Amino acid sequence: MSEAQTTAEAHAKKFSGSNSRKFNYFEPKGRRATLYEDVTVDVQPDPERYLLQDWIISWADGKPAYAEEWTKIESSDWHAFRDPNGEWERNHYIRQSSIEKQVALTIESAQQEGVFQNIDKTWRKVIQDHFSASKHAEYGLGMVFLQAQRDGMSQMINNATLVNSSDKLRYAQDITLYLMDLAKDLKELNEDAGKENWLNNPVWQETRRVTESFAAINKDWAEQVFAVNLIFEPLVGELFRSGFIMQFAASHGDYVTPAIVSTAEADYERNLAYSVEMFNTFLSDPIYGDNNKNVTQEWMKKYVPMCVEAANQLQPIWSQPRVKVSTFSDAYNRAKERFNSILGQINIKIPEGVKL
Amino acid sequence: MAMSLSKVKKQRRMSISEAHNRVKNLAWTPSYAQEALKYPTDYKFSKAPKDTMKQVLRSYFNMQEEKDDRVFGAMDAALRGNMFRNAQPRWIEWMKLFLGIIPFPEISAARSMAMLSNVVPNDELKNGYAFQMIDEFRHSTIQMNLKKWYMENYIDPAGFDITQRAFGHCYATTIGRQFGEGFITGDAITAANIYLQIVAETAFTNTLFVAMPSEASANGDYALPTIFLSVQSDESRHINNGYGTLMMVLGEPDNHDLLERDIRYAFWQNHCIVDAAVGSIIEYGTKDRRKDKESYVDLWERWVYDDYYRSYLAPLEKYGLKIHHDDIEAAWNRLTKGKYVHKVAQFFATGWPVNFWRIDPLDEYDFEWFEKKYPGWYKEFGKWWEHYRELSTPGNDPIAFADVGYVYPHRCWSCLVPCVIREDMVVDEVDGQLYTYCSEQCRWTHKVAFSDNYNGRPTPAMGKFSGKRQWEEVYHGWDLADIIKHMGFVRPDGKTLVPQPHLHFDDQKMWTLDDVKGYEFKSPIVTLREMTPEQREKHIEEYHAGFTIH
Ligand SMILES: [Fe+2]
Ligand SMILES: [Fe+2]
Numbered sequence: 045m046s047e048a049q050t051t052a053e054a055h056a057k058k059f060s061g062s063n064s065r066k067f068n069y070f071e072p073k074g075r076r077a078t079l080y081e082d083v084t085v086d087v088q089p090d091p092e093r094y095l096l097q098d099w100i101i102s103w104a105d106g107k108p109a110y111a112e113e114w115t116k117i118e119s120s121d122w123h124a125f126r127d128p129n130g131e132w133e134r135n136h137y138i139r140q141s142s143i144e145k146q147v148a149l150t151i152e153s154a155q156q157e158g159v160f161q162n163i164d165k166t167w168r169k170v171i172q173d174h175f176s177a178s179k180h181a182e183y184g185l186g187m188v189f190l191q192a193q194r195d196g197m198s199q200m201i202n203n204a205t206l207v208n209s210s211d212k213l214r215y216a217q218d219i220t221l222y223l224m225d226l227a228k229d230l231k232e233l234n235e236d237a238g239k240e241n242w243l244n245n246p247v248w249q250e251t252r253r254v255t256e257s258f259a260a261i262n263k264d265w266a267e268q269v270f271a272v273n274l275i276f277e278p279l280v281g282e283l284f285r286s287g288f289i290m291q292f293a294a295s296h297g298d299y300v301t302p303a304i305v306s307t308a309e310a311d312y313e314r315n316l317a318y319s320v321e322m323f324n325t326f327l328s329d330p331i332y333g334d335n336n337k338n339v340t341q342e343w344m345k346k347y348v349p350m351c352v353e354a355a356n357q358l359q360p361i362w363s364q365p366r367v368k369v370s371t372f373s374d375a376y377n378r379a380k381e382r383f384n385s386i387l388g389q390i391n392i393k394i395p396e397g398v399k400l
Numbered sequence: 401m402a403m404s405l406s407k408v409k410k411q412r413r414m415s416i417s418e419a420h421n422r423v424k425n426l427a428w429t430p431s432y433a434q435e436a437l438k439y440p441t442d443y444k445f446s447k448a449p450k451d452t453m454k455q456v457l458r459s460y461f462n463m464q465e466e467k468d469d470r471v472f473g474a475m476d477a478a479l480r481g482n483m484f485r486n487a488q489p490r491w492i493e494w495m496k497l498f499l500g501i502i503p504f505p506e507i508s509a510a511r512s513m514a515m516l517s518n519v520v521p522n523d524e525l526k527n528g529y530a531f532q533m534i535d536e537f538r539h540s541t542i543q544m545n546l547k548k549w550y551m552e553n554y555i556d557p558a559g560f561d562i563t564q565r566a567f568g569h570c571y572a573t574t575i576g577r578q579f580g581e582g583f584i585t586g587d588a589i590t591a592a593n594i595y596l597q598i599v600a601e602t603a604f605t606n607t608l609f610v611a612m613p614s615e616a617s618a619n620g621d622y623a624l625p626t627i628f629l630s631v632q633s634d635e636s637r638h639i640n641n642g643y644g645t646l647m648m649v650l651g652e653p654d655n656h657d658l659l660e661r662d663i664r665y666a667f668w669q670n671h672c673i674v675d676a677a678v679g680s681i682i683e684y685g686t687k688d689r690r691k692d693k694e695s696y697v698d699l700w701e702r703w704v705y706d707d708y709y710r711s712y713l714a715p716l717e718k719y720g721l722k723i724h725h726d727d728i729e730a731a732w733n734r735l736t737k738g739k740y741v742h743k744v745a746q747f748f749a750t751g752w753p754v755n756f757w758r759i760d761p762l763d764e765y766d767f768e769w770f771e772k773k774y775p776g777w778y779k780e781f782g783k784w785w786e787h788y789r790e791l792s793t794p795g796n797d798p799i800a801f802a803d804v805g806y807v808y809p810h811r812c813w814s815c816l817v818p819c820v821i822r823e824d825m826v827v828d829e830v831d832g833q834l835y836t837y838c839s840e841q842c843r844w845t846h847k848v849a850f851s852d853n854y855n856g857r858p859t860p861a862m863g864k865f866s867g868k869r870q871w872e873e874v875y876h877g878w879d880l881a882d883i884i885k886h887m888g889f890v891r892p893d894g895k896t897l898v899p900q901p902h903l904h905f906d907d908q909k910m911w912t913l914d915d916v917k918g919y920e921f922k923s924p925i926v927t928l929r930e931m932t933p934e935q936r937e938k939h940i941e942e943y944h945a946g947f948t949i950h
Contacts, residue, residue: 067563079545100581
């Protein structure tokens, strides 16, 4: 080692570059780069930025490792989007782990207090048949995002989608584990009924159809984010979670299910936030904004009717609990308002001829 | 609701296997719309694997958060204990290279789980891929954070500050990009199962994530070990995913040709790339020259030869697979007789002006250790490293352009590591174009494995080598100073270089653009292609004969 050098501490010596203590190759969104930006931006390289030699292994058809043509969305800067939730591994695990602890503790406490016995009989059946069926939709969407996170054009896009997948899979598993615990206390509860309903009960078939159709989308990751988070979730997912379960549970002696569902509601607020931010970036693109608007119109023509159909098919569920807390049409009206307000946030309208 | 502490403590423990059995039932067979086959594979799948790992996200998230608590606690403790007061700059400098590369392969591993999940028809394995995806997101971002931490606390942040830009530009990181891109393109099984899980993760993560940490602590760096051992603790999940997936394709005799091809390609390329990078860092980035310390080849013998080849790979033959034993032998010979790692390190040091970290000259302690561990080392490399030390002050020619007898190597078209074992260099034509390879195996990789058929069967899913694969070609005919400027390897004063061939933290002793002006850079492959057949034959003959340092 050089004779003069005695310490490797910062600021021990002054020389050119000795104060250059920030990643200096990207433009932060705000005045200073966030930790999230530092650990995320440009980890997925791009020939448009710093990938000097271009992608060096291609697909058999000659397409590069990340191909713009996989989505109909176009962008003049794929790297402009930043996840407003700023999630990286550290805060991801803290959040997921605290949700899991909270859910586990709630269930545990309910078991200790024996409160499952107090749940109304008609409501038990709703949990067994329908709440349990919904876990398959959540799982299916989690797998859609698991695959979508491969293909986006920036690290920020793909990590946001990855976190979305993690959320959905966690919630689907949470419902599964909850039913397992519930079945220990309520012997008549049939743990297999949820899947049976998901596969065969007419009320769930349109939901299943639309979920499967999201998985059938070939590589258009943006279409998947748009269709799931901006159409399906407000019209179907949230309709069921907040418009039904959250409304009805308490009146049937059930405080545990809402505690679980509320974690999914919080997940959705966050996943909605990144989706809105992402589509605002695409829709306000100085060059491709109009193209992108047309693309989203086409997607709405395809998926809004499917989701409306799925929502309407769920209607009979509202009449199954003993206490009629609210009607399907109240809940659906709120879902429509929610959907319209989301469209307002990204400044687009429902295509003509598409009815809610 | 209220719950007493004693009740919390008496919580029924969740049975993981009970939970896992239910979680795997979340999947169903779609009947309204078939899942799009987004990624190609030429493999067929047979019976479901046994013994997939039983896991649920609830216990996973809690466990990972606890691991993180330990990691971040240790980083704080390292700063409170003034780690950088005693850490070796020689070591930390190489972290600019290592951490410049590794977050991309990590996140690529996350992306590649989409490919496996898409093609492998097994719900338990898909569950496993989801965990691996989240793990890899962890690895990529936790490593970026470590890099930022070095930048904030180490004496010379230059090189860390440009890290992702440097990753895309540097003549050394191109090797790491070949590695990471190998996970995410082409046949989904080739890329994400064989290349990533079966070879990179099962065979080589010990050298990456266990050998590196122990060398780090020997150099006073306590942060890297905490993070990389924590990363390593996730690998058993990935190795399990890999094995389960392999079992699904192994049962199908039609796949055996493809497996032979892919294991051969993956093993050889991992050897070329991982041994080049990790070997150089461990052997040349350290100040620890204790005589009883194991050398890189000792570690390789234990982890790759014994633990992997003898106990994992060779036993696969009982399923009817052809394993290329001669390749394992050849890799071993390259590391020992061929002194592969030493020749790669010499190449990295030759090219110091186009790197983005500092390479410390060796001293007498280094010489002594190398000679003891690798008898004959001094005769072959000692004089060159003495030249390197003498030429490390500005005003000299950069060593690549000085007349010391070294010949700048050709680069291998497959693994992108230069053809440093001169006598092994192979030249061949593919589709009428001339290419250079570091070895026969790498020639085979390009010409035979990465082709649209194998052993007479079409392989339409296999990837293709693409892009401007040879870094040197991009800058053929450029002035060295212009190359460095173009890559952005210049410090904030606009003239001092980021890379330096020494550890002097003193402007007077640091090289600037003026010191590297007037040297024209040549791409060996462009030059080779321009030659007449006679010139070329003579050139190759001379290249094979090697060089003499004077
Ligand atoms: Fe990893
Ligand atoms: Fe090679």
